[in-house]
Amino acid sequence: MLNFEEELSKFKPSKEVEQAEDAIVNMNLKDMTDILIEILNEKEKR
Numbered sequence: 001m002l003n004f005e006e007e008l009s010k011f012k013p014s015k016e017v018e019q020a021e022d023a024i025v026n027m028n029l030k031d032m033t034d035i036l037i038e039i040l041n042e043k044e045k046r
Contacts, residue, residue, distance in 0.1 A: 030038075
């Protein structure tokens with residue numbers, strides 16, 4: 001039977017996963033709120 005506590009203590013995250021997380025977090029992605037604010041700002045200018 002598996003000892004989950006023992007297995008968790010052995011766990012080390014993959015370097016590739018950490019690098020991917022950093023790349024995703026550092027990307028400047030627009031979400032729906034950003035898009036709506038941009039649309040409203042453009043509408044106000046007109």
